[in-house]
Amino acid sequence: MILPPSTLGMLGGGQLARFFVIAAHEMGYKVVVLDPDKNSPAGLLADEHLCAAYDDAAALDHLASTCVAVTTEFENVPASTLEALAKAVPVHPAASAVAICQHRISEKNFLRDNGFPHAPYAEINQASDIPAASSGLYPGILKVARFGYDGKGQARVSTHEEALAAFHNFKGEQCVLEQMLKLDYEVSVVLARDVHGNVAAFPTAENIHRNGILDISIVPARGAEAVREQAQKLARGVAEKLGYVGTLGVEFFVCGGKLHVNEMAPRPHNSGHYTVDACVTNQFEQQIRALCGLPLGDARLHSPAVMVNLLGDVWPDGQAPDWNVLFEQTNLKLHLYGKHEARPGRKMGHFTVIGDNNVKVLEEALLARQRIKVEQ
Numbered sequence: 001m002i003l004p005p006s007t008l009g010m011l012g013g014g015q016l017a018r019f020f021v022i023a024a025h026e027m028g029y030k031v032v033v034l035d036p037d038k039n040s041p042a043g044l045l046a047d048e049h050l051c052a053a054y055d056d057a058a059a060l061d062h063l064a065s066t067c068v069a070v071t072t073e074f075e076n077v078p079a080s081t082l083e084a085l086a087k088a089v090p091v092h093p094a095a096s097a098v099a100i101c102q103h104r105i106s107e108k109n110f111l112r113d114n115g116f117p118h119a120p121y122a123e124i125n126q127a128s129d130i131p132a133a134s135s136g137l138y139p140g141i142l143k144v145a146r147f148g149y150d151g152k153g154q155a156r157v158s159t160h161e162e163a164l165a166a167f168h169n170f171k172g173e174q175c176v177l178e179q180m181l182k183l184d185y186e187v188s189v190v191l192a193r194d195v196h197g198n199v200a201a202f203p204t205a206e207n208i209h210r211n212g213i214l215d216i217s218i219v220p221a222r223g224a225e226a227v228r229e230q231a232q233k234l235a236r237g238v239a240e241k242l243g244y245v246g247t248l249g250v251e252f253f254v255c256g257g258k259l260h261v262n263e264m265a266p267r268p269h270n271s272g273h274y275t276v277d278a279c280v281t282n283q284f285e286q287q288i289r290a291l292c293g294l295p296l297g298d299a300r301l302h303s304p305a306v307m308v309n310l311l312g313d314v315w316p317d318g319q320a321p322d323w324n325v326l327f328e329q330t331n332l333k334l335h336l337y338g339k340h341e342a343r344p345g346r347k348m349g350h351f352t353v354i355g356d357n358n359v360k361v362l363e364e365a366l367l368a369r370q371r372i373k374v375e376q
Contacts, residue, residue, distance in 0.1 A: 002068050002090075002292035004028025007047070009067035009089070011054060011081065013040025015337040015347060016268050016284075017073040019276065021045045023284040029292075032066055034059055039340035042073070054081050064088035071246060071291050075102040075266050076147055092195075092245040092291050093266045100242065101266040104145045104176045114241045116234060117260045119253070124175040130163045137179045142166045145174040154212065156180065184254045186262070187221050187228070189235035190272035192247045192286035192296050199236050200286065200296040202279060204228040205271045207251070213345065216369075217271045217307040218362060219278065223254070230259050238264060247272075247287040270309070270347070277333045277352045278305035303354040306365035310349040314374055315342035325371045331355050332368055 002008075005028050010017045013035025021031045021042050033046040036053050043049030048066070052059035054077050063070060069090040072082070075098055082095035100106045111118040122131050124142070131137050142163055144153035155166035157177075167175060186209065191201035206221035207214055221228055235250040238261065242248075249269025251262040272283040281289075281297025289296055314321050318341075326334050336349035353365040 001294055005030060006068045006292070007032060007066055008288070008291065009034065009063045009070035009085075010042065010046070010073060011035075011070065011077045012073035013037060013042040013046075013049070014073060015041055015339075017042035018045060018337060019268070019282075019284045020071075020073065020287060023282065024288055027285065027288060029288065032063060034063055041338045044338055054078055060084055069291050071287060072098065073267055090291070093248075094243065094245065097242045097244050098266045101264045102146065104143055105174065107264060108176055108178075110241070111261050114237075116238060117258065119181050119260055119262075120179040122177045124167060124177055126172070127164060127167060130160060130167060131177065133160050137177055138163075139180045140177050141180055142170070142175050142177050144170050145176060152212070181253050181255045181260060184256065185221075185223065186251065186253055187223075187231050187259075188217075188249055188251045188269065188271040189231050190247065190249045190269050190275070190283050191235055191239060192283070192290050192299070193239045193244050194290050194296055195245050195293060197240070198296055199239060200281075200299040201232050201235060202272060202275055202283065202299045203301045204231045205274070207271050211345070213311065213347075214270045214309055215374075216309075216365070217274055217305075219274050219301060219305045219307075220358070222358075224257065227254055227257065227259065234259060234261060246290045247283050270350075271307070273335070273350050274305040274307040274352050275299075276335070278303045278354050303356070304358040304361045305352050305354045306362050307350055307352045308365055308369050308374065309347060310336075310351065310372070310374070311344065312342035312346040312348050313344045314372055315348065318342055321372050326351060326368055329353070329364065329368055331361075331364070 007030040010033045013033045018041040024031045030047040032048040033042045034050040050059045070085050079095040079099040085091050100110050139158045142155045157163040186207045193199045204221045206218040208216040247268045249265035253260045268283040275282040280300045332353050334351045355361040
């Protein structure tokens with residue numbers, strides 16, 4: 001076991017890393033953050049901020065010599081960086097798992113090869129790979145294989161011609177074309193898995209997106225208990241097949257009562273933010289526990305919860321909203337990420353409403369969302 005006051009390394013300095021630093025400090029650890037952004041939200045709180053690229057040799061040497069274990073807050077850290085660090089210190093999740101999750105084609109092939117339900121898809125390496133109208137993949141969504149998130153690098157296409165135009169718009173980058181499924185709703189499961197294969201899974205969350213970005217998470221998810229249980233089973237199976245160690249998010253489409261794995265996130269997940277206020281152990285503490293070889297914490301939900309994202313859109317002309325309207329709601333927990341600049345579509349914070357009654361909690365969260373003038 002790696003115990004406090006050891007120093008942990010974090011690749012990435014956004015809001016997920018910021019929550020990691022907070023949790024680590026509460027547990028008595030120190031943290032070194034590597035992030036090229038001088039205004040990194042996590043770097044502002046870390047014991048040391050290495051402001052350098054993720055493949056900077058000197059920075060990686062310093063991280064390896066200073067830290068006793070290293071993790072990551074996002075999947076687009078080069079796998080080669082994780083591999084290099086793993087030669088010197090424990091790194092979780094492993095480069096092999098991150099490499100699968102950071103590339104949409106590798107991810108889809110992993111799901112196919114391991115028998116997990118997923119949307120029909122086609123790999124697009126060049127224009128001639130774009131399927132014909134008769135393929136059954138239209139309407140579909142064309143997604144770039146790398147660096148697409150929160151709706152970026154995606155285009156809805158209804159015909160071969162639209163897919164071809166979108167592919168050219170993406171400058172011929174490797175893509176995947178997924179059949180657009182008829183959704184009932186979307187759910188996700190965030191879990192933690194340790195080096196011994198033990199798993200602690202948080203309750204299944206129901207997720208509502210707006211413009212490709214998560215808007216609201218409702219926990220526990222509404223709908224059939226069988227769906228919630230199946231999501232838990234599939235998420236555990238994904239973690240096992242990946243040989244995963246750390247906190248993992250798995251997103252699902254629910255279609256006709258059946259689940260399809262959408263994406264895997266090798267890190268804490270936006271839809272798991274509710275765990276900070278509504279669970280015995282939150283997803284960031286679990287990330288630390290898995291990284292350090294500690295027993296996983298109790299993932300039990302102690303209160304129904306609804307989490308609402310706050311994007312830069314609610315900062316009109318860069319001015320912060322009137323937070324007083326949220327603080328007046330005494331069962332609401334506001335979390336701001338300390339980002340340097342508010343921009344439309346940028347995740348600036350979130351709030352979570354907790355309580356005893358599922359229906360009332362949702363009503364109160366939607367009212368608070370309306371009062372803070374979140375776009376409808």
